[in-house]
Amino acid sequence: MPRKTKLICTLGPATEAEEIIGQLIDLGTNVFRLNMSHAKHEWAREMAARVRRQSDKRGIHVPVLFDLTGPSIRTGDLPEPLELKEGDLVEFRVEGTEPSIPYSTTVNYGGLMADVSEGKTLVVDNGTMLMLIRSKQDDRIVCEVKTPGKLGSRRHINLPGTRLNLPALTDKDRVDLALAVECDADYIAGSFVRDAAHVRELREAMEALEGNAQIVAKVEDQEAVRNIDAIIHAADVIMVARGDLGIEVEFEELPILQRRIVRRCHELGTRVIVATQLLESMIVNPTPTRAEVTDVMNAAYEEADSLMLSGETSVGRYPDRCVEAIVRIANRIERSGGLGFGAQVLLRDERQKSARAAVTLADSLPDALLVVLTRRGVLANQTAMLRPRTSGFFAFTPKEKVCRQLGLTRGVQAFKLAFAATIEETIQRATEHLRSLDLVRPGTPLVIVSDILSDHFAANSILLHHA
Template structure:
């Protein structure tokens, strides 16, 4: 696999057929996302099965990510959309409260009135409508419309700069989490994570259900930015969720925050996804805008582990072309080099220092391959975080789940392999498998790094072997 950046796509009406899922795997998709904000349980369970079947047919390690809705604030149902003009007064009220103005809707969060103040900005539908809060009462707020537009049913509300006392997990999230565990999800994403305690709460709830998924923390508001280091340390993966984050901060700050988060993830050794509107115009158009090409290039240049598509593949007209665009753009920029954040990784233990030594050795040997033997995938992730330049980086592990969970890790190709009782036999099996797949030739130098214990191979060790 010459491309190092991994790709997540969101399943939806445009991509739910088994045939299309197979085509997207063939095109380069590594992870399939199920957005539980819109998915019914029966549909999500069926999609997970379809992904597994298509991956098995191709002997491919493809991951499934369940993305929980989180404690989002949404408007209520309207008989028909409101066409709002500048200066109109819109009311947001508790469920059960009677309207006092013509343009009125409910909100699903009763604590809203206690969290906001007069003068706060209220944003509807990811920035489509901007309003100023003029009146706060016990059961409602009244807002002055600052930008005209249309407001439909169940639109998302953001409150930039306002600290909200929302729970980490809603009742719906707990039900969706149980489904994710039942479907053996490889990743579970928590939405609107605001501090490390929210990550720990999600992990504890999953482990109570005996789930083994890895946790993705979605960074979506200013409070998360303030707590970013602690969130990075608590999560397995960080998602720079630029949709909500872009409405929470001034738009000119967004690219700076993206780079800062990606850099922090590198330094602290946590994988990172860049998401939202990478190819937004391709929902309708067959080619990306030049600005979108540059945006994707920038994320790949920052050496993010993964690039994610949302509406482009869930409801868009050209899902296969979107995946192809990500493949082409990221592959091209990778050939010209990256930002080099991997040089700044903080090496905090022997395993990470061993990983650094292995990468340095592999990068210094012409035509060398880098091989990681790992039971849980941790060492493979440490190695990947150092962004090795070698053309072949392979991880071998005895479990299917670890193989799939490495689908999100930049640059690594995973293989399932039963480890022998002695290291020599394991290395021989590795060599034969790589030769069989035409990934190495006789004599190819293999830098093998392992955290396995055996009679002749200590934990956190490096071995140079010629195939």
Template sequence: MPRKTKLIVTLGPATESEESIGKLLDGGANVFRLNMSHAPHDVAKLAAKRVRKLSADRGIHAAVLFDLTGPSIRTGDVDKPHELKIGDLVEFRKSTAQPGTDISTTVNYDGLMDDVSEGNTLVVDNGTLLMEIRSRQDDRIVCEVKNNGILGSRRHINLPGTRLNLPALTEKDHKDLALAVECDADYVAGSFVRDGAHVRELRDAIEALEGHAQIVAKIEDQEAIKNIDAIIQASDAIMIARGDLGIEVEYWELPILQRRLIKRCHELGKRVIVATQLLESMIQNPTPTRAEVTDVSNAAYEEADALMLSGETSIGAHPHRCLEALVKISTRIERSGGLGYGQHVMLRDERQKAAKAAITLVDSLPDGRLVVLTRRGIMANHTAMLRPRTSQFYAFAPNERVCRQLALSRSIEAFHLPFASTIKETIQRAAEYLREQGLVRPGTPLVIVSDIFSDQFTANSILLHHA
């Protein structure tokens, strides 16, 4: 049975070669992520070009996602790592300030001192170091170390529960965004999105560059959780970025929060990605831990649109085994059924209701196949969000970019097809293509749903056609 869950792989030193990208495509990768926190522009540009070429060679519509760094707070460079012990005092200062203690480093956000208060918790390097802010001055803060650890250069800083007045896009983000548009990126991910206005600012920046990328909003802090409905509605997809989010919230709340976010994305009709540490141990090890297998299976059972690998495929020792593990786990859990959040989608217009009727029909046919004719991908996404039981779900679009952007949508296999002047002829072309590809047999019932403009009117139609 075809796999429904889409898979995102992050390219890096372990997977940037043509051979490796080709192997990932053959292994089932749907979307290729370029992490602009680490990827130099020349490397990212070449990798995107390779994905396009190798996908075209295989007749696959794989998507390219540029993940912006966002307004993250990081420590400065240190001559050598500091070995910290409980009770040590560490100073974080503006770049223009001189050191005032033995253990001192700069931060890249000069507004930090204005945003924090004494007694706030400060988390460094994804939770490996916990500190408490003891004193605050105009140009520095001093923190007490709460656990033993090592402080190196350019370590990430989190401030759980503290509202930060960071910009939505940094100067680096704007440069990276220009590269993404130049490479005709299918998706751009905004990091540390905190409200709907941040998403709209990113969309305006893309449009100003005449780009066509859809927006993935990364949910990484408590501020985003408070504004989640506005963020979902302003975005094209949501990424539950569990690394930073798992630091910002109590760790035992994270599984509940993940499930609530997935459900809310279903209700509001937006795609959702589960990311970070899915197979973290496989960066070194050839097999996943049993806990990781359960984590991946839970995300697939919750019927997330996509699962994402980060360090596992960018720097890991077994990138292709990681992808294989995701394929096996998600395919197996799909056979056992899902959580059923597709039943909670809010049907707000005629297109969504037409999609619901089409799914009811196709799910009642033992060998039924679902076919969507879509110009912009909207009807296809509406239909996918309702989570049809059939695993044979095909979308036809006249634009290859639309086909690539559907690579993130659960269940859909998209094909490029120029539309005819009439719906009838377009349906015949689609059915003929499916027969030629061996995806259907003559006489297979096809439930076809469309909202394409044809013969001077827009047709929200459902048709039962036999191949």
């Protein structure tokens, strides 16, 4: 059976060569991510072009995801790192102000002082250092170091449990968003999304630039978790971004939150990505730890649409082995079945109910394949949320962009096909295409579900056809 769990790989210095991009596609990469926190515009523009060239060379549709930096809080530049011991006092001040104690750095968010409270915890550099806020003034806060460490330049700051009045989009995000639209991005991810209004603001900003990417909402803090239903409804895809989320919540809560969010995405019919540190040790090691294998297995067992690699493929020593590892783990657990959250999808309209009937029929017929005819990809995504068990699930659409936007949808293999004037001819074309790729044999039952209108085939209809 073909692998159903999709794989997103982040491009970086380790994988920027066009030949390597092609190799990663051949090994099983379905989507490429460009992290705009680190990417220069010329580099990102060229990476998007290389992905398109390698995809066209193979006759497949591999999408590109632009991941915006978002309103993160970072420390300023330091001439050299600060070596901090437990009990030391560190000052975080507004840019343009002078230090008042020896250990001092600036922060890029001037509203920090108004948002925080004395006695709260401040987490620096993705959890490597913990500090306690001792005092605050209008232009600075002073913290006591609770765990020793080295504080370098532009380190990330988290404030678990504190509501921050950060904007949904920074000036940098808006510039990067314009580049994403210019490059015809297939997905644009908003970082540190905290409510549905942030998703809408990102979508409206993209549409004002005449972009038509799908929006990925990254869930990274407690406020987003509290607003998860509204965010799921507003976004096209949810990303469980476990790096910052794992700092914002108690670590033993993180696996429970991941499963809860994945299940809720199933119920509400929105695709979901599990990301961050899936194979972190493989940045330097050629094989995963057994804990990492179990972590990847759990995400695939939860039947998330996609799994995402970050540093493992952007700067790691073994990007090819990372892809091979994910593919092997996903293939193995899929043979054992999944949690079955697809049975809990809330069916709200005729299209979703037609999709359920088609999946039930395809799963009940020996060797049956599932075919979706769709113009915008909506029906294919809704069908995929039901997690069909059939070994073949194909979507046909006349639009190449729709093919790419189905790239991270679990289980779907999308093909571009010009729809004919009659449904009979369209089905014949689709069947011939599958035969040409040796994906069907004569006589194979095809369960065809469609929401397109024709003279002889109503919208939201199902047809049983034999190849």
